[in-house]
Amino acid sequence: MAEVIESVARALRADVDALDAVSHNIANLGTPGYRAVKTVPDFGAELARVSFDLSDGPLTHTGRPLDLALRGTGFFAVERDGEVLLARAGDFRVDAEGRLVNAGGDLVLGESGSILVPQGRLQVLADGAIEVDGKLMDRLQIVDVAEPGRLRPRGAGTFAYEGALMPWQGAVVQGAIERANVDAAEQTVRMMEITRHAESVQRAISTYDRMLDMGINKLGEN
Numbered sequence: 001m002a003e004v005i006e007s008v009a010r011a012l013r014a015d016v017d018a019l020d021a022v023s024h025n026i027a028n029l030g031t032p033g034y035r036a037v038k039t040v041p042d043f044g045a046e047l048a049r050v051s052f053d054l055s056d057g058p059l060t061h062t063g064r065p066l067d068l069a070l071r072g073t074g075f076f077a078v079e080r081d082g083e084v085l086l087a088r089a090g091d092f093r094v095d096a097e098g099r100l101v102n103a104g105g106d107l108v109l110g111e112s113g114s115i116l117v118p119q120g121r122l123q124v125l126a127d128g129a130i131e132v133d134g135k136l137m138d139r140l141q142i143v144d145v146a147e148p149g150r151l152r153p154r155g156a157g158t159f160a161y162e163g164a165l166m167p168w169q170g171a172v173v174q175g176a177i178e179r180a181n182v183d184a185a186e187q188t189v190r191m192m193e194i195t196r197h198a199e200s201v202q203r204a205i206s207t208y209d210r211m212l213d214m215g216i217n218k219l220g221e222n
Contacts, residue, residue, distance in 0.1 A: 014039075015194050021050070022191045025182045032103075033057070033089030033157055034180035036187075052151055057181035059173065065122045066092040066100070069178040070142065072170025077141040078106035078158065079114065085158040086143065086151070091177055104156035110138035126171040142168045 021037040028034040036053040054073045068090035070076070075086035085106065092108055095101045100108040100115040107114040110130065120133040128140035145151065147163030154160050 019191065019194045022187050022194065025180075025187050026184065026191075029180055029182050029184055031089075031157065031180050032091050032177050033087065034182065035088060036180070036182045049149075051149060053181055054148055055181050057178045059176045059178055061176045063175045065124075065174060066094070067175055067177050068092060068124055068140075069173040069176040070170055071173060072168075074142050074144045074168045074170045075159070076102075077109040077143060078102055079109055080104075080106045080154075080158070083160070084109070085154055086145070086161050087158045088178065089157045090172075102157075104158070106156070106158065109141040111141060112138060115140075124172055124174045126173075128168075128172050140172065142170070142172070144168045144170075 018039045021039045025034075025036050034057070038051045038053060040049045040051060056071055059069050068076075070088065070090065075088055076090060078085050078087045087102055087106065089102060091103050092100050093103070094117045095105070098116050098118070100117050102108060109115070115130065115138050118132055118137070123131045123134075124140070125131065128142050129136060130138045130140065144166040145161055145163060146166045150163035151159040151161050
């Protein structure tokens with residue numbers, strides 16, 4: 001009896017986790033560089049395993065020199081309070097000290113640390129090289145992850161990561177913003193599927209409860 005109840009509870013918990021992930025994806029449809037969340041039920045653990053879709057999102061071309069988008073897997077390296085984090089969104093700007101920062105104010109890192117942006121014509125090449133008036137100034141620090149399952153969200157579109165790194169083999173597109181890699185139609189269908197499954201689990205619970213009640217009543221009649 002206890003095993004049946006626990007099995008049904010696990011199924012319902014998996015549906016709740018999956019519905020939460022879909023809701024989060026839909027809520028972030030307009031967030032630049034957002035990586036869609038996927039849940040994988042792990043019945044040996046209390047919570048479902050969370051993974052991220054690292055495929056490219058569609059581009060919006062802005063023509064703004066500090067808007068940078070990545071193609072292929074990979075992340076910009078940024079610094080927040082002395083900690084290096086990974087970020088996909090490239091809607092950058094220059095802070096009061098002339099440093100390149102992201103929308104959350106994190107320092108964007110180059111090969112030599114934070115990036116100072118001098119006056120002049122800024123060009124960012126496909127390999128991440130930063131040129132001002134045709135002179136090489138720095139190169140964006142862009143990395144790829146060998147163990148995506150070890151990415152941990154740290155807020156404002158950033159991730160902490162302690163796994164192995166791989167050479168980055170993508171490309172930078174200047175003057176463009178990468179939109180969320182979320183398919184709204186697909187997520188809506190997924191939400192409907194999860195809702196229907198949760199409803200079927202609830203009906204199973206109700207049926208089991210009635211059967212249990214009938215069994216108890218029959219025992220009481222004997």
